[in-house]
Amino acid sequence: MRDGEQTPGVSLTYEGKLTLARQLDKLGVNVIEAGFPVSSKGEFESVRRIAREGLTSKICGLSRIVRADIDRCLEAEVSLVHIFVSTSDIQIAHTIKKSHDEIVTTAADSVRYIKDHGVPCLFSAMDATRTAPEFLRKIFGAVQEAGCDIINIPDTVGVAVPSAFYSLVKEICDSTKGMTVDVHCHNDFGLAVANSLSAVEAGAREVQVTVNGLGERAGNANLAETVMGLQSLFGAQTTIKTEYLVETAKLVERLTEVKIPLTAPVVGENAFSHESGIHSHGVIENSKTFEPGVMTPEMVGHRRRIVLGKHTGKHAVKQVLEAIGYEPNDEQLHEILHRIKAIGDKGKQISDIDVQAIADAVVGEVAKGRQAIILKEFAVMTGNMLTSTATVKANVRGEEKVLANIGVGPVDAAVKAVRGLLGDDTSIKLRDFRIEAISGGSDALAEVIIGVEDDRGKRVSARSAREDIVMASVEALVSAINRLILLEENGR
Ligand code: KIV
Ligand code: ZN
Numbered sequence: 001m002r003d004g005e006q007t008p009g010v011s012l013t014y015e016g017k018l019t020l021a022r023q024l025d026k027l028g029v030n031v032i033e034a035g036f037p038v039s040s041k042g043e044f045e046s047v048r049r050i051a052r053e054g055l056t057s058k059i060c061g062l063s064r065i066v067r068a069d070i071d072r073c074l075e076a077e078v079s080l081v082h083i084f085v086s087t088s089d090i091q092i093a094h095t096i097k098k099s100h101d102e103i104v105t106t107a108a109d110s111v112r113y114i115k116d117h118g119v120p121c122l123f124s125a126m127d128a129t130r131t132a133p134e135f136l137r138k139i140f141g142a143v144q145e146a147g148c149d150i151i152n153i154p155d156t157v158g159v160a161v162p163s164a165f166y167s168l169v170k171e172i173c174d175s176t177k178g179m180t181v182d183v184h185c186h187n188d189f190g191l192a193v194a195n196s197l198s199a200v201e202a203g204a205r206e207v208q209v210t211v212n213g214l215g216e217r218a219g220n221a222n223l224a225e226t227v228m229g230l231q232s233l234f235g236a237q238t239t240i241k242t243e244y245l246v247e248t249a250k251l252v253e254r255l256t257e258v259k260i261p262l263t264a265p266v267v268g269e270n271a272f273s274h275e276s277g278i279h280s281h282g283v284i285e286n287s288k289t290f291e292p293g294v295m296t297p298e299m300v301g302h303r304r305r306i307v308l309g310k311h312t313g314k315h316a317v318k319q320v321l322e323a324i325g326y327e328p329n330d331e332q333l334h335e336i337l338h339r340i341k342a343i344g345d346k347g348k349q350i351s352d353i354d355v356q357a358i359a360d361a362v363v364g365e366v367a368k369g370r371q372a373i374i375l376k377e378f379a380v381m382t383g384n385m386l387t388s389t390a391t392v393k394a395n396v397r398g399e400e401k402v403l404a405n406i407g408v409g410p411v412d413a414a415v416k417a418v419r420g421l422l423g424d425d426t427s428i429k430l431r432d433f434r435i436e437a438i439s440g441g442s443d444a445l446a447e448v449i450i451g452v453e454d455d456r457g458k459r460v461s462a463r464s465a466r467e468d469i470v471m472a473s474v475e476a477l478v479s480a481i482n483r484l485i486l487l488e489e490n491g492r
Contacts, residue, residue, distance in 0.1 A: 001017065001020060001021065001024070001032055001033055001034055001035065001210075002033040002034065002035050002036055002062050003033070003184075003208070003210055003214075003215040003216060003220050004210035004211060004212075004214035004215055004220070004252070004256075005035070005214075006215055006216045007214040007215055007216070007219065007256065007258065008216075008217075009258075010214065010256045010257075010258060012255060012256070014042065014045065014046050014049070016255045017034065017035070017046045017050065018046070018049060018050060018053070019251070019255065020211075020251065020252065020255060021034060021050040021053060021055065021057075021059075022053070022055070023244075023247075023248050023251050024057060024211075024248070025053075025055040025056055025057045026241070026244060027240055027241055027244045027245070027248050028238075028239040028240045028241045028244075029057050029223075029239070029240065030057060030058060030206070030239055031057060031058045031059075031060050031080060031206075032050065032055070032057045032058070032059055032060065033060045033061075033062060033082060033208070034046065034047040034050045034051070034059050034060065034061060034078070035047040035061060035062065036061070036062040036063075037061045037062075037063075037069075037072040037073050037075070037076040037078075038063065038064075038066075038068060038069040038072040038073075044072060044075070044076055047059070047061050047073075047076040047078065048075070048076040048077055051076055051077040051078050051079070052077065058079045058080050059078050059079050059080070060078055060079070060080040060081070060082050060122065061073035061076050061078035061080075061081060061082065062082050062084070063081055063082065063083050063084075063110075064083070064084065064085065065083050065084075065085045065103075065106045065107050065109075065110040066110075067110075067113070069083075070083065070110060070113060070114060074114075074117055074119065078119070079119070079120070080119070080120050080121070080122055080149075081114045081119055081120075081121050081122070082121075082122040082123075082124065082152075083107070083110050083111070083114070083121065083122070083123055083124070084123070084124035084125075084126045084152075084154075085103055085106070085107055085124075085125070085126060086126045086127055087103070087125040087126060087127060087128060087131040087135060087136060087139055088126075088127035088128075088130040088131045089130075089131075089132070090127070090130065091126065091127050100135055100138075103139065104138060104139050104142045105142075107123065107139060107142060107143055107146075108142045108143055108145070108146040109146075111123060111143050111146035111147055111148045112146050112147065115146070115147045115148075120149045120150075121143075121147070121148050121149055121150075122148075122149065122150040122151075122152055122182065123140075123143040123148045123150070123151050123152065124151075124152040124153075124154050124184065125139055125140065125151075125152070125153065125154070126154055126156050127154065127156040127157065128153045128154050128155070128156070128168075129153075129154075129155045129156070129157075129159055129160045129164075129165070129168065130156075130157070130159065133168075133171070136172070137171075137172070137175050140172060140175065140176050140179075141175070141176070144176050144179055148179070149179075149180065150179070150180045150181075150182050150206065151172070151176060151179055151180075151181055151182065152181075152182040152183065152184055152206075152208070153168065153169060153172055153181065153182070153183050153184070153199070153204075154183070154184040154185075154186075155183070155184070155185045155186055155192075155195060156184075156186060157186060157188060158185065158186035158187055158188030158189055158191065158192060158217075158218065159188065159189070160185065160191065160195045161189075161191060161195070162191065162194045162195055162197070162198035163198070165183075165185075165195045165198050165199055165202075166198040166199070166201060166202045167202070169181060169183065169198070169199045169202035169203060169204050170202040170203060173202065173203035173204070180205050180206060181199075181203060181204045181205060181206070182204060182205070182206035182207070182208060183195070183196055183199040183204045183206075183207055183208065184208040184220070185199075185208075185220065185221045186215065186216065186217065186218065186219070186220055187213060187215075187217075187218040187219045187220060187221065187222075188217060188218045190218075192213070192219070192220055192221035192222070193221050193222055193225045193226050193229060195221070196209070196221040196226050196229075197226070197229050197230065197233070197234065200230060200234065200236060201234070207221065207226055207230075208220065208221070209221045209222065209223040209226045209227075210222070210223060211223050211224075211248055211249060211252040212224075212249055212252050212253065212256075212258065212260055212264075212267070213225070214252070214256065214258060222265075222266075223240075223245075223248075224245045224246075224248075224249060224265070224266040224267050224300065225265050225266055227240045227242060227245070228242065228245075228265075228266050228295050228299075228300065232292065232294040232295045232299075233294070242299050242300050242301075243298070243299065243300065243301045244301055245266060245267055245300040245301055246266075246267045246300055246301040246302045247301055249264075249266075249267035250267075266295070266300055266302075267300065267302065271297075271300075271302060272291065272296075272297040272302050272303065272304045272305065273304075273305040273306075273307050274290060274304075274305070274306055274307065274316070275306075275307045275308070275309045275311050275312065276311040276312075276313075277311055277312055277313025277314075277315070277316065278313070280306045280312065280313060280315060280316035280319075281313055281315040281316065283304070283306070284306070284315050284316065284319055287304065291304075306319055306320055307350075308320060308340050308344075308350045308355055309340070309344040309349070309350055310340075310341050310344025310345050311344070312337065312340055312341065312344070313337075314333055314334070314337050317333060317336055317337050317340065318333055320355060321333075321336070321355070321359055321363075323486065323487060324355070324356060324359070324460075324483050324486055324487060325370045325371065325482065325483060325486045326359045326363045327363075327370075328359070328362065328363045332362050332363050335362050336358050336359060336362050336363075339358045339362070340354075340355070340358065356460065356461070356462070356483065360463075370482075370486060371478075371482045372396065372397055372481070372482050372485040372486070373394050373395070373396050373418070373421060373422075373478050373481060373482055374394060374395040375392065375393075375394050375474065375475070375478050376393045376394055376395060376400075377391075377392070377393040378390070378391070378392050378393070378414070378471065378474055379391045380410045380413060380414055380470050382409070382410045382413075387406040387407065387408070387413070388406065388407055388408070388409050388410045388412070388413040389404060389405070389406050389413055390404065390405055390406075390407065390410065390413035390414040390416070390417040390470075391403070391404040391417065392404075392414070392417045392418055392421065392474070394418075394421055394478075396421050396422070401421055403417050403420045403421055404417060405417040405420055410470045411433075411469070411470055411473045414470055414473060414474045414477075415430060415473065415474075415477055418474060418477050418478060418481070419477075419481075422481070427454055427455035428452050428453070428454055428481055428484060429452065429453050429454075430450065430451075430452055430477075431451045431452060431453045431459060432449065432450060432451030432461060433448070433449075433450055433451075433473075434448070434449045434450075435447070435448050435449075435469060435472075435473075436448075436449070446465065446466065446467070446468075446469045446472050447463055447464070447465040447472065448463065448464055448465075448466075448469065448472040448473045448475075448476045449461060449462075449463045449476065450462055450463070450473065450476040450477050450480045451480065452477070452480045452481060452484055453484075454484055454488060458484065458487060458488070460480055460483040460484050460487065461480055462476050462477075462479035462480035462483060463476050464476040464479065
C-alpha cells in the first residue's frame with residue numbers, strides 16, 4: 001500500500017486505505033505496509049486505524065533510521081517497523097551525506113531501539129543493487145547482529161536483471177544464514193516480476209509487491225503476476241487466496257483511478273479472451289490448447305471470453321450465439337459470420353449488443369426453450385388516476401406466476417411487475433429505455449429499446465416494435481432480461 005500510494009498522481013483517502021487493507025487481508029497477504037506514519041497526521045491516523053482493525057495480516061509502518069520516525073511507527077501500533085537507509089554511493093553522496101560507519105552504526109542502533117520496544121524489525125538497504133557488495137554484506141551483518149528479523153534487498157531503480165539478482169540474493173542469503181530475506185523490485189525495465197521470481201529461486205522467502213504493479217515511476221512487482229508465477233510456474237506456496245486477485249485488482253483500479261490495461265496478465269480484461277478462429281476453436285475443445293493450463297480464469301476470479309471479430313471462426317460464433325439463446329442453422333451461421341467479419345474489416349469492435357442485433361436480424365428471437373421468462377398474459381389499467389397498475393402472468397423457469405405492481409405510469413408499472421417475477425432481490429437494473437416511432441399517425445408502430453445491467457456491470461439490450469407502446473416495452477424488457485440470464489448461466 002505504501003509504495004503503491006507513491007504512484008505519481010495517486011493518493012488514497014482514509015476510508016480508501018481502510019477498504020483496501022480489509023481487501024488485502026481477505027486476499028491473504030502476510031504483511032500490509034500501511035504507510036509512512038511520520039509523513040503526515042492523516043497518514044499516521046490511517047496507519048493506526050488499520051493497525052487497530054484486528055486483521056490477520058501484520059501491519060507494517062515505514063521509517064527512516066531516525067528516532068522520530070520510529071517513534072511515530074510505534075505510536076501507530078504497527079506490528080512490524082520497516083526501516084530503510086540508502087547504501088549506494090550515489091544516493092549517500094547526494095542525499096544523506098554520511099559516512100559508511102555512521103550509517104552502519106545508526107542502522108544497528110535503530111534495530112536495537114525497535115527490538116527494545118518488543119516490535120519486530122525489517123531493514124532495507126535502499127538501492128542495494130547499486131551498492132558495493134562489501135558494504136552491503138557489512139550493513140546486513142550489523143543489523144543481523146543487532147537482532148533484526150528480516151532483511152530486504154531493494155532494486156530501487158529497477159536496474160537488476162534476473163541472473164545477476166539471483167546471484168546477489170544467493171550471496172546475501174549465504175552471508176546472513178538464518179535470516180529471512182525479502183526483496184523489493186521496481187519495474188523500470190519491466191523486470192520486477194522476473195527479478196522477484198529469481199530472488200525466490202535464490203532463497204528469498206518474502207517478496208514485496210503492489211496491486212496492479214503501482215508504485216514510484218514504473219511501479220513495483222505486480223502482486224497478481226508474482227503470486228501466479230510463484231504458484232503456477234514454480235510450484236511455490238503462498239498464503240494468497242488467488243480467487244480474489246481480480247476482485248482486488250478492480251478495487252484498486254476504482255480507488256486509484258489508474259486503469260488496468262486490457263492486456264495486463266492475470267487480471268486484464270483480455271487475460272483469458274480469445275478472438276482468432278484457430279485459438280477460439282481450440283479453447284472451445286480444450287482450454288489448455290491456447291491457455292497456460294496451470295493458470296485458469298477460475299483460479300484468479302476471472303472468466304474466459306470468446307470475442308468476435310474479423311479473425312473469428314464459425315465454432316466461436318456458434319458458441320457465443322448459443323450462450324445468448326440463438327440456435328442458428330448452418331446457413332444462418334454463415335451469414336452471421338459474414339456480417340461480423342464485415343464489421344471487423346472496417347476496423348470496428350464488435351460488442352455483444354452488435355452480435356445480438358445481427359442474430360436478431362438473421363435468426364429472429366431467442367429460442368423459446370431457453371428463455372427464463374415466457375410471457376403469457378398481460379394487462380395494464382391506467383387513466384387520470386394517481387397510479388397505473390400492471391398485471392403480468394408468465395412462466396418463470398417452468399413455474400406459472402402472476403404478479404401485479406403499480407407505477408407512476410403504465411410503462412413504469414409494467415416494468416416493475418416484470419422485474420417482480422424474478423423476486424424482490426433481483427440484481428437486474430434497467431439502464432436504458434428509448435421509444436422511437438417507426439411510422440406516423442396515432443396507430444404508429446413504436447419501437448422500444450431497453451437496456452438492462454446485472455451487478456457485474458454486464459449490459460444487454462433488446463428491442464420490440466408494436467402499435468401498443470406498453471406491450472412493446474414489456475416484450476423488450478422480458479427479452480433483455482432473458483438474454484442477461486442466459487449470459488450469466490453461460491458464464492459470459
Ligand atoms: O524502492 C525502495 O527502495 C523502497 C524502500 C523504502 C524499500 O521503497
Ligand atoms: Zn520502492
